[in-house]
Amino acid sequence: MTQVLIIYASDYGNTEKMARAAAEGAGSIDTVSAVIKTADEVDADDMTASQGVLIGSPVHMGTIDWRVKKFIDTVCSGLWIRDRMIGRVGGVFTTGGGFGGAGGGAEIAMLSLLTTLAELGMLIVPLPKNTPGYTDGGLQWGPYGRSADADMENVGVSDAALDVARRHGANVARAAVVSGNADFFAP
Amino acid sequence: MTQVLIIYASDYGNTEKMARAAAEGAGSIDTVSAVIKTADEVDADDMTASQGVLIGSPVHMGTIDWRVKKFIDTVCSGLWIRDRMIGRVGGVFTTGGGFGGAGGGAEIAMLSLLTTLAELGMLIVPLPKNTPGYTDGGLQWGPYGRSADADMENVGVSDAALDVARRHGANVARAAVVSGNADFFAP
Amino acid sequence: MTQVLIIYASDYGNTEKMARAAAEGAGSIDTVSAVIKTADEVDADDMTASQGVLIGSPVHMGTIDWRVKKFIDTVCSGLWIRDRMIGRVGGVFTTGGGFGGAGGGAEIAMLSLLTTLAELGMLIVPLPKNTPGYTDGGLQWGPYGRSADADMENVGVSDAALDVARRHGANVARAAVVSGNADFFAP
Amino acid sequence: MTQVLIIYASDYGNTEKMARAAAEGAGSIDTVSAVIKTADEVDADDMTASQGVLIGSPVHMGTIDWRVKKFIDTVCSGLWIRDRMIGRVGGVFTTGGGFGGAGGGAEIAMLSLLTTLAELGMLIVPLPKNTPGYTDGGLQWGPYGRSADADMENVGVSDAALDVARRHGANVARAAVVSGNADFFAP
Numbered sequence: 001m002t003q004v005l006i007i008y009a010s011d012y013g014n015t016e017k018m019a020r021a022a023a024e025g026a027g028s029i030d031t032v033s034a035v036i037k038t039a040d041e042v043d044a045d046d047m048t049a050s051q052g053v054l055i056g057s058p059v060h061m062g063t064i065d066w067r068v069k070k071f072i073d074t075v076c077s078g079l080w081i082r083d084r085m086i087g088r089v090g091g092v093f094t095t096g097g098g099f100g101g102a103g104g105g106a107e108i109a110m111l112s113l114l115t116t117l118a119e120l121g122m123l124i125v126p127l128p129k130n131t132p133g134y135t136d137g138g139l140q141w142g143p144y145g146r147s148a149d150a151d152m153e154n155v156g157v158s159d160a161a162l163d164v165a166r167r168h169g170a171n172v173a174r175a176a177v178v179s180g181n182a183d184f185f186a187p
Numbered sequence: 188m189t190q191v192l193i194i195y196a197s198d199y200g201n202t203e204k205m206a207r208a209a210a211e212g213a214g215s216i217d218t219v220s221a222v223i224k225t226a227d228e229v230d231a232d233d234m235t236a237s238q239g240v241l242i243g244s245p246v247h248m249g250t251i252d253w254r255v256k257k258f259i260d261t262v263c264s265g266l267w268i269r270d271r272m273i274g275r276v277g278g279v280f281t282t283g284g285g286f287g288g289a290g291g292g293a294e295i296a297m298l299s300l301l302t303t304l305a306e307l308g309m310l311i312v313p314l315p316k317n318t319p320g321y322t323d324g325g326l327q328w329g330p331y332g333r334s335a336d337a338d339m340e341n342v343g344v345s346d347a348a349l350d351v352a353r354r355h356g357a358n359v360a361r362a363a364v365v366s367g368n369a370d371f372f373a374p
Numbered sequence: 375m376t377q378v379l380i381i382y383a384s385d386y387g388n389t390e391k392m393a394r395a396a397a398e399g400a401g402s403i404d405t406v407s408a409v410i411k412t413a414d415e416v417d418a419d420d421m422t423a424s425q426g427v428l429i430g431s432p433v434h435m436g437t438i439d440w441r442v443k444k445f446i447d448t449v450c451s452g453l454w455i456r457d458r459m460i461g462r463v464g465g466v467f468t469t470g471g472g473f474g475g476a477g478g479g480a481e482i483a484m485l486s487l488l489t490t491l492a493e494l495g496m497l498i499v500p501l502p503k504n505t506p507g508y509t510d511g512g513l514q515w516g517p518y519g520r521s522a523d524a525d526m527e528n529v530g531v532s533d534a535a536l537d538v539a540r541r542h543g544a545n546v547a548r549a550a551v552v553s554g555n556a557d558f559f560a561p
Numbered sequence: 562m563t564q565v566l567i568i569y570a571s572d573y574g575n576t577e578k579m580a581r582a583a584a585e586g587a588g589s590i591d592t593v594s595a596v597i598k599t600a601d602e603v604d605a606d607d608m609t610a611s612q613g614v615l616i617g618s619p620v621h622m623g624t625i626d627w628r629v630k631k632f633i634d635t636v637c638s639g640l641w642i643r644d645r646m647i648g649r650v651g652g653v654f655t656t657g658g659g660f661g662g663a664g665g666g667a668e669i670a671m672l673s674l675l676t677t678l679a680e681l682g683m684l685i686v687p688l689p690k691n692t693p694g695y696t697d698g699g700l701q702w703g704p705y706g707r708s709a710d711a712d713m714e715n716v717g718v719s720d721a722a723l724d725v726a727r728r729h730g731a732n733v734a735r736a737a738v739v740s741g742n743a744d745f746f747a748p
Contacts, residue, residue, distance in 0.1 A: 060447045061454060062327060062489030063437070070440035077435055086689045099316070105327060107294035108482075108489050111672065115436030115482050118701040121689030123736065128647045128682030128746050129286065135337040140249060140292060140679040150322040167747075175684065175745045184736045185689050186728075247634045248641060249676030256627035263622055273502045295669075295676050298485065302623030302669050305514040308502030310549065315460045315495030315559050327492040354560075362497065362558045371549045372502050373541075436701060473690070479701060481668035503660065509711040514623060514666060524696040 002032045002180050004173045005050035008057065009039040009067040014095045014147040014157045015058050021162040022054050022093060022143075025169030032173045039071040047079055052089045052176025053122070054169060055113045058147075059096030062105025064112045072116050079120060086121035089179045091172040092141060093165055095157055097148030103139070110141040123179060125172045127164070137161025143168050189219045189367050191360045192237035195244065196226040196254040201282045201334040201344045202245050208349040209241050209280060209330075212356030219360040226258040234266055239276045239363025240309070241356060242300045245334075246283030249292025251299045259303050266307060273308035276366045278359040279328060280352055282344055284335030290326070297328040310366060312359045314351070324348025330355050376406045376551045379424035380543070382431065383413040383441040388469045388521040388531045389432050395536040396428050396467060396517075399543030406547045413445040421453055426463045426550025427496070428543060429487045432521075433470030436479025438486045446490050453494060460495035463553045465546040466515060467539055469531055471522030477513070484515040497553060499546045501538070511535025517542050563593045563738045566611035567730070569618065570600040570628040575656045575708040575718045576619050582723040583615050583654060583704075586730030593734040600632040608640055613650045613737030614683070615730060616674045619708075620657030623666025625673045633677050640681060647682035650740045652733040653702060654726055656718055658709030664700070671702040684740060686733045688725070698722025704729050 004026040008019035019036055027034035037046060039057075047053065057064040079085050092113040098104040117124055127134065127142050136158055137143050143164040145157030191213040195206035206223055214221035224233060234240065244251040266272050279300040285291040304311055314321065314329050323345055324330050330351040332344030378400040382393035393410055401408035411420060421427065431438040453459050466487040472478040491498055501508065501516050510532055511517050517538040519531030565587040569580035580597055588595035598607060608614065618625040640646050653674040659665040678685055688695065688703050697719055698704050704725040706718030 061450055061493050063443065063446075063486045066440050066444035066447045069437065069443045072437070073434045073440045080435060080690065083689065083691045086691065099322065103290035103294070103326070105294065105489055105493065107290070107292065108485060111482060112437045112486060115479055115701060118687035119435050119479065119690070121687060121691070124685035124687065125745065126679035126682060126685065128644070129641065129680070130644045130647065130682070131746075135286065139290070140676060171746050174743070174747065178739055178743045178745070182735070182739045184686065184739070185692075185732050186735065248637055248680050250624070250630065250633070250673045253627050253630035253634045256624065256630040259624070260621045260627045267503065267622060270502070270504045273504065292676055292680065295672060298669060299624045299673060302514060302666055305500035306503070306622050306666065308500060308504070311492075311498035311500065312558065313492035313495060313498065315457070316454065316493070317457045317460065317495070318559075327489060358559050361556070361560065365552055365556045365558070369548070369552045371499065371552070372505075372545050373548065473696065477664035477668070477700070479668065481664070481666065509660065513664070 002177045003050045004032055004034050004052035004176055005046055006034060006036045006054045007039055007042050009065045011058055012154050014145060015056050017157055017162060018093055018095055018145050018165045019056050021165035022169030025166035026173040029170055029173040031177060039067045042071060044075055044079060048084055051180045052172045054091045054172055056093040057109060059094050059104060059106050059109040062108050064109050076116055087179060087185050088122045089125060089172055089176040090117035090122040091125040091168055093143040095145040095147050097152050098146045099152060106139060106144045114141060125175050127168055131164055131167050133160035133164040137164040189364045190237045191219055191221050191239035191363055192233055193223045193241045194226055194229050196252045198245055199341050201332060202243050204344055204349060205280055205282055205332050205352045206243050208352035209356035212353035213360040216357055216360040218364060226254045229258060231262055231266060235271055238367045239359045241278045241359055243280040244296060246281050246291060246293050246296040249295050251296050263303055274366060274372050275309045276312060276359055276363040277304035277309040278312040278355055280330040282332040282334050284339050285333045286339060293326060293331045301328060312362050314355055318351055318354050320347035320351040324351040376554050377424045378406055378408050378426035378547045378550055379420055380410045380428045381413055381416050383439040385432055386528050388519060389430050391531055391536060392467055392469055392519050392539045393430050395539035396543030399540035400547040403544055403547040405551060413441045416445060418449055418453060422458055425554045426546045428465045428546055430467040431483060433468050433478060433480050433483040437483050450490055461553060461559050462496045463499060463546055463550040464491035464496040465499040465542055467517040469519040469521050471526050472520045473526060480513060480518045488515060499549050501542055505538055505541050507534035507538040511538040563741050564611045565593055565595050565613035565734045565737055566607055567597045567615045568600055568603050570626045572619055573715050575706060576617050578718055578723060579654055579656055579706050579726045580617050582726035583730035586727035587734040590731055590734040592738060600628045603632060605636055605640060609645055612741045613733045615652045615733055617654040618670060620655050620665060620667050620670040623669050625670050637677055648740060648746045649683045650686060650733055650737040651678035651683040652686040652729055654704040656706040656708050658713050659707045660713060667700060667705045675702060686736050688729055692725055692728050694721035694725040698725040
C-alpha cells in the first residue's frame with residue numbers, strides 16, 4: 001500500500017471539508033490508503049510513513065494559518081535536516097474568504113506551503129486547467145475554496161471546489177504510487 | 188508641479204482603460220500632472236522626471252506581459268545601477284481573465300512589478316481594504332480588473348475596478364507630493 | 375512624538391540583534407521613540423499607538439517563524455477587519471542560515487511579512503541598493519542577516535548586516551514622521 | 562526515446578553555460594535525448610515533442626529576462642489554452658549577479674518560471690538539499706549560478722553551480738521518463 005497523508009488546520013470547518021474531499025480522492029486510487037490529520041496532531045512518523053503529502057490551510061492575512069506554520073517549523077524542519085522526504089510527492093490547497101476579487105492573497109499562501117514541499121525535495125503536483133470545477137475552485141498551484149461572500153459572511157465552500165479537491169487528491173495519489181517505485185533524485 | 192507617470196501594455200484595451208483611470212485619479216490631485224505612456228514608448232527621462240510611478244500589466248501565464256518586462260530590463264535596469272529613483276513613490280495594477288476562482292495568478296504578476304519598484308528603492312503604496320470597489324477589483328497589492336468571464340470571453344473590466352484604479356492613482360499621487368518634499372532615505 | 379514599533383521572534387539571538395539595531399536606528403531620528411517587543415508579547419494597542427512598524431523573523435523552511443505568524447493571525451487580523459492601520463508605514467527584515475547560495479528562501483519569508491503590511495494598508499519602505507552594507511546584508515525588500523555558515527553552524531549576523539538594519543529602522547522612522555502628518559489614502 | 566528540452570536566454574554566456582550543463586545531465590540518462598534552444602528560437606512543436614522541459618533565465622530586476630517572458634507569452638499561452646503539456650515534467654534554473662547577500666531576487670524569478678510550469682499542468686521537480694554543490698549554487702526551487710562578485714563584476718558561474726545544473730537536468734530527465742509512462746492527471 002502507498003500511504004497519502006492529508007494535513008490541515010481549520011477554523012470554521014471549510015478547510016476540514018476540503019481535506020476530507022482530498023482524502024476521499026486519494027483513497028479512491030487502487031493500492032492507496034489515505035490518512036488525515038490536523039496540523040496539531042501530525043508527527044514526523046506520519047510524514048515518513050507517507051509517499052504522498054497534501055497540506056491545506058485557511059488563508060489568513062495573505063499567508064497560511066499559524067498552526068500549519070508551527071507544524072512546518074517543528075516537524076518538517078527536522079525532516080529537512082535529515083533529508084527524509086526527498087523524492088516523495090506533494091500538493092497543496094487553501095480556503096479563504098477571498099475578500100477582493102483577486103482571491104485575497106491565496107497565491108502567497110499556496111507558495112508558503114509549496115516552499116516547504118520544495119525544501120523537503122518533494123515533487124510538486126500542480127492543478128491542471130482542465131480539471132472539472134477549476135473555474136470555480138482552482139488556481140494553478142492547487143484547489144482554492146472560497147468560504148465567504150463579498151460581505152465576509154461564511155457561506156461555506158462550494159461543491160465544485162470540493163470536487164476539485166477530490167480530483168487533486170487523486171492526482172497526488174497517482175503520482176505517489178509511481179514515485180514509490182522510481183528514483184528521481186540520484187546522488 | 189509633481190509628475191506622476193503611468194506605464195502600461197494592453198492587448199484588448201482593458202489595461203489601457205485601467206491606466207487611463209489611474210491617470211485620471213492622479214491628475215485629480217492639486218499640483219499633480221499625470222503622464223501616460225505605453226511600455227514601448229517610455230524612456231529613462233520620463234522616469235526621472237516623475238516623483239510617482241504606476242506600472243500596469245495584463246496577467247499572462249501568471250506573470251507580467253513581456254513588453255512590460257522589456258521596459259523593466261532595458262529602461263529600469265540602468266536607473267537601478269545609477270540609484271536614480273530612490274525615495275520616489277510607486278504603485279501597481281493588473282488586469283486578466285482571472286481563469287480560476289482565485290484570480291488566475293494575479294498576485295505573482297503584481298509582485299513582479301513590485302520587485303522592480305523595491306529594487307529601485309521606491310516607497311510602495313498598497314491598496315487599503317476600505318477602498319470603495321475593493322471587493323470587485325482589489326487585491327492588497329493594487330487594483331485588479333477582471334476582463335473575462337468563466338469561459339474566457341473578454342467582457343471588459345467593470346466600472347468598480349476602474350473606480351479602484353482611479354482611487355489608487357490618487358493615493359500614489361498624494362504620497363508622491365509628500366515624498367517630493369521629504370528625504371526618507373539618508374546616507 | 376512618533377512611535378515606531380519593532381516586532382520580532384528569535385531562536386538564537388540573531389533576529390533579536392537585528393531588531394535592536396533597527397530600534398536603535400529608528401530611535402536616532404528626531405521626535406521618534408522606538409519600542410521593541412517580541413511577537414509573543416505585542417498587542418493591538420501597541421500597534422495602534424505606532425505610526426511605523428518593523429516586523430522581523432527568522433527564515434524557517436522558506437517562510438516566517440510560526441510565532442510571528444501567530445501574532446499576525448491573532449493581532450493583525452482584527453486590526454485589518456477594522457481598518458485601523460491604514461496609511462501608516464512599515465518595513466521588514468529577516469535572518470537565516472541562508473543554506474544554499476541564493477539565500478535559503480529569504481524572499482518568500484519577506485513577502486509573507488510584506489503581505490501583512492499591504493493587507494493592513496500600510497506604506498512599504500524597501501531597502502535602497504545604495505545602503506552601506508547592502509552587498510552583505512541586503513535584499514530589495516529589507517535587511518537580511520546571514521546567521522550561519524555553509525555547514526549550518528550558527529556564526530551570528532555580521533556587523534554590516536546590523537548596520538543595514540540600523541539604517542532601515544531610520545528610513546522607516548523618517549517616513550513614519552511624515553506619514554503622521556499626511557493623508558495618503560482618501561475616501 | 563524521451564526528449565528533454567532546455568530553453569534559455571543569456572547575456573554574457575553564464576545562463577548558456579548552465580543550460581549546457583543541464584542538457585548534459587539530462588542526456589546522460591538512458592533513453593533520454595536532450596535538445597537545447599534559446600528562448601528566441603523555440604516553438605510550440607519543440608514543446609509538444611518533449612516529455613521534460615527545463616527553463617533558465619538570468620535574473621533582471623528580481624524577475625526573469627524579457628526574452629524568456631516573450632517565449633512564455635507567445636508560445637506557452639497557446640499550449641496552455643489547448644491543455645497540451647499536462648502531466649509532463651518541468652524544472653527551472655537562474656543565474657545572476659546576486660547583488661545583496663540574499664541572492665538579488667532569484668526567488669521571484671524562479672517562481673515566475675514555475676508559475677508557467679504550473680499553469681501548463683506540469684509536475685515540478687525541485688532541488689533537494691543533499692545535491693552536491695547545493696551550498697554554492699542551489700535554492701529549493703532549482704540551481705542558481707552566481708555570475709558576479711560584490712562589485713557587480715562578471716566573474717562567471719562556478720564549477721559547483723554547473724554541477725548542480727547537471728544533476729538537476731538528470732533529475733528532471735529521470736522524472737520525465739517515468740511520467741511518459743504514467744497518467745498522473747485523470748479526467
